[in-house]
Amino acid sequence: MSQTVETPEDPILRASQTFGITPEQYMLPARGEIRMVDPTGRLLPAEEQGTEPGHEYPLPAGDVLLGAYEKLVVGRRVNDQNSALVRQGRMAVYPSSHGQEACQVAAALCLKEGDWLFPTYRDTVAVMTKGVRPLDVMSIFRGEWHGGYDPHEHHVGIQSTPLTTQLLHAVGVAHAAKLRGEDTVVLAMCGDGATSEGDFHEALNFAAVFKLPVVFFVQNNGYAISVPLSQQSAAPSLAHKAVGYGMAGERVDGNDLVALLATLGRAVDLARSESEPLLVEAHTYRMQAHTNADDATRYRDDAEVQEWIAKDPVTRMRAYLAGEGLLDDAAEQRIAAAAEDVAAALRDGMNADVQVDPRELFRHVYTEQTPQLAEQEQILAAELAREETAP
Structure with a gap:
């Protein structure tokens, strides 16, 4: 006679059984940082990907990777265009994400249409990738009072300067969706500096206690403006902070778009199927200053920047796709032309004078x-x- 095995009510125990590991192994991040493509564009063999039982990730399909690469190229072109617009006086300020675009593209692409994204002030590429028109995204940076876009249209929270407040908003939306019985996952983005804020603790603790489908995505670029990570946290990694809240954490190479799509994709799937939060830390780098008002040379040297330029997510992904036969010269030219069209439309829109009504x-x-x-x-x-x- 067959014996019925009861499904555990606890989502962590249930997920750990799915992967054939202990709950402790499931909650702790893999010992190595998850990486699938190295800085030269070489696909790493399984034993070099940082994976272990319960932390394996399938390679995304070729068409998914090519589409993500196009978003990556557009994001880089928009970042550079915005930096030029600031110098021309058409934007008051711009927090560039040059170097972090892979994190932002993957964050948006791993979500379904009805899922919510809560970005930081630096995550303009993620907001664009989620479907918001670039000009609407950038209008806030030239001081337009209305914020530029309707958050309900694309399920994207408004970018704002206060640090970490968006995590509380994300948890609130996830809680409301769960109470309504909606199939909604919320992805909440923050930086390494945000993990030192009280709002970070409150958001993660609430999400874990009430078992909410939220993926907390930390882009660790090494600095909270000028404060290095070593002066913010003594934890082995920011992903290890998840354990204290009773949720799983994972570390991933934030300049490896392939690994990001795989890792965040599984995190979103687990949040949806198990109705539980997860924390993903991506190790990346802000290659330009914090904003145009910042002098990054006062707290980091050029050798450090050059080291990360060699790990650039755009050149890495281009090399990988070309090596796999997924990207040829014609496709590269088409993608570059599409990115230039986006930049031109943004430039024209930002150069148009705003009609102000004093009333x-x-x-x-x-x-x-x-x-x-x-x-x-x-x-x-x-x-x-x-x-x-x-x-």
């Missing part, structure tokens, strides 16, 4: 305008009318 100062302050604001708006309207009729 917007009095709108959206209160649901019902106060008598004082109404009086002030009338005074301004009279002054504007006099200017229009003045000879």
Whole structure:
């Protein structure tokens, strides 16, 4: 007579049984950083990928990788275009993600249409990859008050400067979706500096206690503005922080787009099927300054930057695809032309002068305008009318 094996209620125990490992092995990140393609574009053999039982990742399909590479090239071109727009005075500030584009492309592509993405101020490439029009993404960086895009249209939270607040918003959306019985996964992005914030603790603890389908994605670029990681955390890795909250963590090479797609893809699938949070740490590098207002030479030297330029995610992915016969000269030219079209449209849009209505100062302050604001708006309207009729 066959014996029925009961399915454990605990999602961590259930997931560990799926992979044939102990819950402790499931929760701890793999001993090696997950990597599938080395900086030269060589596909690594399985024994060099940092995997171990329960941490194996299948190679994404060729068409998926080629499509991701196109998003990667567009992201790099937009980053460089935005840096030029700042120098031209068309943008007030821009936090470049030059060097981190692979993390952002993978974060957006691993989600389904109804899933939510909560980005940081640096994650413009992720927001674009999720489907938001580039001009709408960038308008916030030239000071437009409305933030540029409707978060509900693409299920993308608004980028904002306060550090780590988006993690709390992400957890709230995931909690609401679970209460409604919706099939929704939320991916919440943050940097290594955010892991030192109280909001980080509160978000992870709440998500773990209430077993919410959230993937916390930490882009560890080594610096919180000018503060190195060594002065923020003594943990073996940021992924190890997950264990203290009762969730699984994983480390991945943040400049390896192939490994990122595989690792984040499985994290999203597990969050969806097990209704539990996971933490993924990607080790990457911000090759340019924190923003155009930052002097990165004051806290890091050129040799360090050059070391990471050799690990560039764009050149790595290009070499891999070409070596696998998935990318030829014609495809490369097509992708470059498409990226240039995006940059040109962005440039034209940002060069157009914004038509400012001073009376917007009095709108959206209160649901019902106060008598004082109404009086002030009338005074301004009279002054504007006099200017229009003045000879």
